[in-house]
Amino acid sequence: MKTDYKFSNLLGTVYCQANLLFSPDGTYLFSPVGNRVTVFNLVDNKSYTLPFSHRKNISRIGLTPQGNLLLSVDEDGQAILTNVPRRIVLYHFSFKSAVTALSFSPSGRYFVAGVGRKIEVWHVPSTPDSNTEGGLEFAPFVRHHTHTSHFDDVRHIEWSSDSRFFLSASKDLTARIWSLNAEEGFTPTVLSGHRQGVMGAWFSKDQETIYTVSKDGAVFDWQYVAPPNQDDDEMQDDESDLQWRIVNRHYFLQNSATLRCADFHPESNLLVAGFSNGIFGLYEMPDFNMIHTLSISQNEIDFVTINKSGEWLAFGASKLGQLLVWEWQSESYILKQQGHFDAMNSLVYSPDGQRIVTTADDGKIKVWDIESGFCIVTFTEHTSGVTACEFAKRGSVLFTSSLDGSIRAWDLIRYRNFRTFTAPERLSFSCMAVDPSGEIVAAGSIDSFEIHIWSVQTGQLLDRLSGHEGPVSSLAFAPDGGLLVSGSWDRTARIWSIFNRTQTSEPLQLQSDILDIAFRPDSLQIAISTLDGQLSFWAVSEAEQVSGLDGRRDVSGGRKITDRRTAANVAGTKSFNTIRYSTDGSCLLAGGNSKYICLYSVTTMVLLKKFTASVNLSLSGTQEFLNSKLLTETGPASLLDDQGEASDLEDRIDRSLPGSKRGDPSARKRTAEVRVSSVGFSPSGTSFCAASTEGLLIYSLDNTIQFDPFDLNMEITPASTLAVLQQKDYLKALVMAFRLNEAGLIQRVFQAIPYTDIPLVVEQFPTVYVARLLRYVAAQTEQSPHVEFCMLWIKALVDKHGAWLTANRGKIDVELRVVARAVAKMRDDIRRLADDNVYMVDYLLGQAGGDKAGPGEGNAKMLEWTATTNEKDVEVKALPSSTKELDLNGIFKGDAVVENEDEWIGLE
Structure with a gap:
């Protein structure tokens, strides 16, 4: 198994703090999530997280007008310059202090940073106007000049056009x-x-007016004019x-x-x-006409x-981690996302590997689409x-357990709760398991030592299964x-045969x-994780331990700000709270109350x-x-309550409810502790997910083309492989391509094999x-437009190697899952395509059958239509009617003359 x-991506968190940025074309939105930046594609409804990370939370981000360079700055003033199209870090830089405002000039040659009360103007890296010969820079960041006239933090910077x-x-x-430069x-x-x-x-x-907005809701219009009591003639003279x-x-009056x-x-x-009560208002200037107001959050925007x-x-x-994109003309949401408010407790992959379900202390269950x-x-x-949460094997039913004393079953096709299971007395369920058939659900509680089983x-x-103490x-x-x-x-694990007539349990001491148990x-x-940091592995049939390992040294790491001991000696981080086997059973993934995730x-x-x-x-x-x-006399500096020393009144007010520990946004800890509460492998085995303090971290195998040869020798080269392919020795060429393991070469050989030779090649493979x-x-089936070609390959593989596939099901379970997913996706695509075009096909067939002329003439007339594409009209004309027929599937038999063939896109 590859390790x-x-x-690859960060889910579960969509916005933390700092500013948001649209790309120059307005289709991408850049959002800071902790110490990373997530990019949302608002047109294709996709998102990805840039691979770099800061040492602290990001406080400000800026984007060049061309959209190719992103400058992100953390709370300490440490900046990272990123190439956005290639997603690589170009340069690290320090502003020496916290940056409160950042803006790039429309020309893309300068940017201004508000560093506390100072204003610093910098050259954008790699610009021709740098003070070096030939435009080549010795230092990527060159300061243009500095202003120090403000008496407090700079909050916003805006350039003229x-x-x-x-x-x-x-x-x-x-x-x-x-002014950027000295102006006369x-x-x-x-x-x-x-x-x-x-x-x-x-x-x-037109740059004739300046609008300023203050915290108390006042909007001022500024213009370059004479005093109000001065006449026009006097103004012309002086x-x-x-x-x-x-x-x-003007005033907002909220x-x-x-x-x-x-x-x-x-x-x-x-x-x-945007206001502190969660309401935003849209106004037209300079008349200050209110277009509309809308409440979009319970907390401040x-x-x-x-x-x-x-x-x-x-x-x-x-406060609630909300990110919204609103189209004000149609009054509709383009994007509406919110992460979990409290810490995530568990996660589970759907059986098809396309979705992840997360549960949290806030009582919410969220379903995330991985793609x-x-x-x-x-x-x-x-x-x-x-x-806890778990899927039934079929994949459309989800079960969750909660501290509210209920187990709920969810239908993920209709998105509804269709069954609720409760115990006779009030219990808080801490764990749950579902029989693979989906007929039985079991749950355990902290309050009671019994295991409850429902139909x-x-x-x-x-x-109720009794036995634990x-x-x-x-x-x-x-x-x-x-x-x-x-x-x-009670330091025991029990194996229950709940389907036998006499329910017996075998205790493991x-x-x-x-x-946790996996x-x-x-x-x-089975693998068992215990509080002393040990991982023990037990054979189920003999109920005896076969192996074990000590994970305390592996998982321990990271020192909390309240710890009196070093990171190596802290007891709280020395155990695994969650363990999961890989899909093929060869590896075990483990995580706990530390920053490390271990793969054994x-x-x-x-x-x-x-x-x-x-x-x-x-x-922390x-x-x-x-x-x-x-470390001060009264404890760590970051834990001191300085709320009463804030300069603004609303920041000094303590809005927390007396005795409230949950449900109150202001009760969150000042410094969250890093921990991994749950891990899980995807069914395909190509990725795994971890629920951490920062969100849902997805780690996947690198899908880029790598030179990873398999059973290679000196004679096998790309040139020799193509030479064998030209000799039409398809089997040998395909084997040589797989031994080289070059993606481009494999694709070229794969597509060059005639479909009539597929069964023969697969049989001798x-x-x-x-x-x-x-x-x-399977990968080609998901990507390639050659549907039937890929289906013939899959059919030949199953027909010729069916016995070997069955005998080695455990070794190639990942590959079989990928094939099943690809076939299911293709089936759905074809079904959707057929549904979209069914009326067009019926219309064409109706036109062909409704013509009273001869059979050939009716079809020829029906074929003289114009298919309009986005750019130009493409005419498709029939050959003489004697050579044309229309079969029942709406496909033309014979040849057609297509003008500008590249533009023709079919019935769609």
């Missing part, structure tokens, strides 16, 4: 006008008059009195709510403002931005934290459905409390690889050594390469 898994001037809005109640007759100007901090300042489209003055004052964010679109004169065309508004709310990265449905029926069909409680912590059904294994805090896919072995080999008991879930220093438990300077060929054909 070179790499981070010609890139000559820029505006800065500050917390010191003023906005200022600056221009001096930096102060715009003062607001009574609270200025949140934003913008130029109008232009020295001209200056920026307030010509209009009761006691304060302004949190605002943005202005000069082309359409739209001003959008942290950031708003408008795309270049002015059609879409993007909002971010950090798009979006949450497609959220269930909220549970009234308390959801502790899914009737919903009745069938039995402590709370039941883990349950697992054997994949073949014969046995149930339970683990408890361990040295410490049991945290069944190997072949049902012959089951056969050799060796640690294969350690994955670091997070390097974010904003989380990611540092190996603590800084003694941050060596069995050692059958698994590789099966996986390759």
Whole structure:
């Protein structure tokens, strides 16, 4: 099994803090999620996370007007310059202090950063106007100049459309006008008059007006005019009195709510403002006409931005982790996503590997689509934290257990809760297991030491299994459905034969409390994780331990800010809370209350690889050594409550409810601890997922083309392979291509084989390469437009090597799953295509049958139509009627003359 898994995507978190950015064409949205940046494709409904990560949470991001360079800055002022199309890091840089505002000039040659109360103008890296010969730079970041006139933090920076001037809005109640270079007759100007901090300042489209917005909801219009009492004649004589003055004052009037964010679109004169009560308003300037207001969140809106065309508004709310894109003209959502509010408890892959279900302490169950990265449905029926989730083998039914005392069954076709199981007395269920047939569901509780078993069909409680002397912590059904294994805090695991007439249990004695149990896919072995950090492996048939390993040294790492001991000696991180077998049963994945995820080999008991879930220093438990300077007389500095020292009134108010520990947004810990609460392998074995503090981390095998030869010798080269292919020795050419393992070469040989020779080639194909060929054909089935060609390959493989596939089902289970998924996807695509075109085919057949002329003439007339594409008309004319017929499937028999054949796209 390959172990070179790499981070590929981050789900479960869509927005944390800082600003949002639209790409120049307005189709992509950049959102900071912790110490990473996620990019949402709003047209294709997909998302991906850039592979780099900061050492702390991101506070500001900026994008060049060309959309090719992304500059992201964390809370300490450490910046990373990224090439967006290639998703690679170009340069690391430090601003030496926290950056509060960042903006690139429309020309793309400069950017301005607000570093505290200072304003720094920098050259954009790799621009021709750098002070070096030939445009080649010794240092990528070159400072142009610095301004230090503000008395408090700079909150917003906006450029003029010609890139000559820029505006800065500050917390010191003023906005200022600056020039990029020295301008004749221009001096930096102060715009003062607001009574609270200025949140934003913008130029109008003609740059004759400046709009400023302050925290108290005041909007001022500034124009370069003479004093109000001066006549026009006097103004012409003396232009020295001209200056920026307030010509209009407007107010939002949102009761006691304060302004949190605002943005202005000069082309359409739209001003959008977000408030602390979760309401946003859209206004048309300069008349300040309100277009509409809408409540989109229960908490304050942290950031708003408008795309270049002015059609879409993007909002971010950090308290609940909400990200919204609103089209104001049609008043509809383009994107509406929200992550879990509380920590995730468990996750499970759907049997087809296309979705991940997560449960959390907030009582919500979310279904995430892996391909798009979006949450497609959220269930909220549970009234308390959801502790476990599991699919029935068929894949359309999901079961969840909760601390509210219920087990619920969900239909993932109609998205509804169709069955609820409860115990006679009130219990909080901590673990759950489902029989592979989907007929029986079992649950264990912390309150009671019994295991409850229900019938899914009737919903009745069938039995209670007694025997444990402590709370039941883990349950697992054997994949073949014969046995149930339970683990408890009484240091025993029990194997139950619940389907036999006499229900017996075989106890397994361990040295410490049991945290998790996992069944190997072949049902012959179980792995047990205990509180002392040990992993023990037991043979199910003999009920005896076959091997074990000590994982305390592997999983321990990371020191929390309250720890008195070093990271190597902390007891709380030295055990695995969650373990899962890989799909083929050769490896075991384990995670716990630390930043490490460990991958072990089951056969050799060796640690294969350690994955670091997070390097974010904003989380507690990611540092190996603590800084003694941050330790004060009263404890760690980051735990001191400085809420009463905040400069703004609303930040000093304590809104927490007395005694409230859950359900109150302000009760979240100041510094979250890094931990991995659940892990899971995908059914295909090509990726695994981990539920961590930062979100849902997906690690997958690198799908890029790599030179990984298989059984290679000196004679096998791409040139010799193509020479054999030209000699039409297809079998030898295909084997040589697979031995080289070059993707481009395999595809060329694969597509060159005539469909009539497929059965003969597959029949003589060596069995050692059958698994590789099966996986390759499945991948081609999902990507290639040659549907029938791929189906012939799959049919030949099953016909010729069916006995070998059956005998080696355990070894090639991953390949068979991939083939089944590819065939199912193709079936759905063809079904959808047929449904879309059924009326067109009926119409064409009706036209052919309804013509009263001769059989040939009717078809010839029907064929003279024009198919319109996006660019030009393509005419398809019939040959003489004697050579034309239309069969029952709507396909033309004979040849047709197609003008401009490349443009013809068929009945669609």
